[in-house]
Amino acid sequence: MTTVTDALPRLLEASGGHAREGGVADAVDGLVPPYVVAPTGPRATEAVAAVLRTAHADGLAVVVRGAGTKLGWGAPPRRLDVVLETGGLDELVEHAAGDLVVVTGAGRRLEDLQRDLAGAGQCLAVDPARQGTVGGLVASADAGPARLGRGPVRDLVIGATVVRADGVVARSGGKVVKNVAGYDLGKLLTGSFGTLGVLTRVALRLHPVAEAGAWVTVPVASARHASALVQGVLHAQVVADAAELDRPGEGRAQLAVRLDGIAPGVAARAEQTAALLGTGAQVSDTAPAWWGRDLDAAAHGVTLKASYEPASLAVLLEAVDDASAAVGLPLDVRGSAAVGTLTVGLGGSGHGSDPAQVAAVLAALRGAADRFGGAVVVRDAPAAVRAAVDVWGPVRGLDLMRRVKERLDPTGVLAPGRFVGGI
Numbered sequence: 001m002t003t004v005t006d007a008l009p010r011l012l013e014a015s016g017g018h019a020r021e022g023g024v025a026d027a028v029d030g031l032v033p034p035y036v037v038a039p040t041g042p043r044a045t046e047a048v049a050a051v052l053r054t055a056h057a058d059g060l061a062v063v064v065r066g067a068g069t070k071l072g073w074g075a076p077p078r079r080l081d082v083v084l085e086t087g088g089l090d091e092l093v094e095h096a097a098g099d100l101v102v103v104t105g106a107g108r109r110l111e112d113l114q115r116d117l118a119g120a121g122q123c124l125a126v127d128p129a130r131q132g133t134v135g136g137l138v139a140s141a142d143a144g145p146a147r148l149g150r151g152p153v154r155d156l157v158i159g160a161t162v163v164r165a166d167g168v169v170a171r172s173g174g175k176v177v178k179n180v181a182g183y184d185l186g187k188l189l190t191g192s193f194g195t196l197g198v199l200t201r202v203a204l205r206l207h208p209v210a211e212a213g214a215w216v217t218v219p220v221a222s223a224r225h226a227s228a229l230v231q232g233v234l235h236a237q238v239v240a241d242a243a244e245l246d247r248p249g250e251g252r253a254q255l256a257v258r259l260d261g262i263a264p265g266v267a268a269r270a271e272q273t274a275a276l277l278g279t280g281a282q283v284s285d286t287a288p289a290w291w292g293r294d295l296d297a298a299a300h301g302v303t304l305k306a307s308y309e310p311a312s313l314a315v316l317l318e319a320v321d322d323a324s325a326a327v328g329l330p331l332d333v334r335g336s337a338a339v340g341t342l343t344v345g346l347g348g349s350g351h352g353s354d355p356a357q358v359a360a361v362l363a364a365l366r367g368a369a370d371r372f373g374g375a376v377v378v379r380d381a382p383a384a385v386r387a388a389v390d391v392w393g394p395v396r397g398l399d400l401m402r403r404v405k406e407r408l409d410p411t412g413v414l415a416p417g418r419f420v421g422g423i
């Protein structure tokens with residue numbers, strides 16, 4: 001067995017010459033990796049497999065990096081020896097436009113993929129403002145407004161090539177949408193934060209780009225009002241494609257509903273939606289400035305992700321108001337109100353990054369979690385905050401998750417400690 005300090009020659013050999021020493025710019029959560037590998041070229045999947053075989057044999061801890069936009073999500077890894085960059089796995093393998101399916105290298109940038117697809121009038125149904133790589137999107141299960149109409153990221157994944165922690169290459173699913181056979185690794189890895197395997201290729205279901213779109217916005221007066229509006233939209237015949245809430249801690253709250261389709265249909269549905277939403281509702285053919293923009297750490301400080309039963313939106317928002325009053329911080333809220341996922345920002349400009357305040361907000365919201373039927377996790381936060389608080393909180397099904405990790409990565413090669421329960 002080699003040691004961490006002399007692994008470079010083996011990593012160079014495994015990666016086909018694409019390994020180097022790491023530096024401060026490669027740090028993940030303050031941990032500077034001794035090595036960075038960046039496999040590329042037509043045999044990149046095999047190179048990833050050889051790198052992981054080396055890591056597995058030598059006990060090296062590996063963190064996968066796509067574009068690096070969400071590397072700070074989840075708990076900080078306990079150890080870091082190798083950053084494995086996927087940017088070289090950016091091949092557009094096949095766009096089967098007639099089947100509405102694309103097969104792509106996991107390192108392909110989302111903006112590049114969307115451009116590839118646009119020529120055929122198709123798209124991957126995630127919000128256009130998303131940055132990052134296809135693999136990062138799947139591994140973080142990060143959905144935007146389109147989730148209401150098009151489903152969550154895991155429903156868009158129909159097949160994947162995955163390199164397991166021991167370097168074995170596994171393929172599951174395929175490029176047909178109706179695929180029910182076997183163990184669905186692509187779906188299992190959705191939201192796994194790089195802890196279960198390395199996605200090298202992904203087959204994705206596509207949607208046609210809508211011919212027309214409209215937004216209907218309405219001011220929101222209170223938590224109960226927000227909830228009544230969302231329930232009205234969910235149960236109406238207009239079939240909204242997205243419904244997003246923006247509720248700054250200080251300022252006016254707004255609900256915006258998007259309708260997609262053919263032009264005459266959209267116009268009629270937008271009018272029906274405006275009537276449904278009531279006083280102050282306005283129809284526009286452009287999105288509100290905040291649409292599809294996640295609360296980011298730079299402007300909104302520490303961000304939390306709250307999931308809840310859509311029918312319990314008012315309970316969650318009231319819990320946010322109570323936490324805000326108790327801690328003395330304005331809390332910003334934005335996200336897919338009708339789906340049941342909202343981001344809570346603890347205030348930008350240097351506020352809200354005190355670990356004690358974050359812990360107090362978390363305790364208040366988690367204390368109400370049974371009543372809103374969900375959970376609250378820390379998403380974006382400085383490493384000092386993530387080291388001081390329980391990032392994931394209580395999670396149902398932890399024993400099952402541990403068994404899956406034990407099966408796929410028994411020695412803890414992949415981002416050890418990042419996931420729920422220290423997985």
Ligand SMILES: Cc1cc2nc3c(=O)[nH]c(=O)nc-3n(C[C@H](O)[C@H](O)[C@H](O)COP(=O)(O)OP(=O)(O)OC[C@H]3O[C@@H](n4cnc5c(N)ncnc54)[C@H](O)[C@@H]3O)c2cc1C
Nearest residue numbers: 141152188190191192375392393394395401404405419420
């Ligand atoms: C170790 C491990 C084991 C897994 N085992 C299974 C399995 O047995 N069956 C299966 O279908 N999928 C499994 N998954 C995949 C996981 O369930 C997917 O992440 C999930 O399907 C993604 O859901 P989502 O798209 O709604 O993501 P989101 O709701 O956006 O969640 C993102 C991630 O946060 C996680 N999370 C952790 N703690 C919380 C919390 N307190 N509240 C809410 N979310 C939390 C989710 O599981 C998910 O990984 C596993 C993942 C891992 C890493």
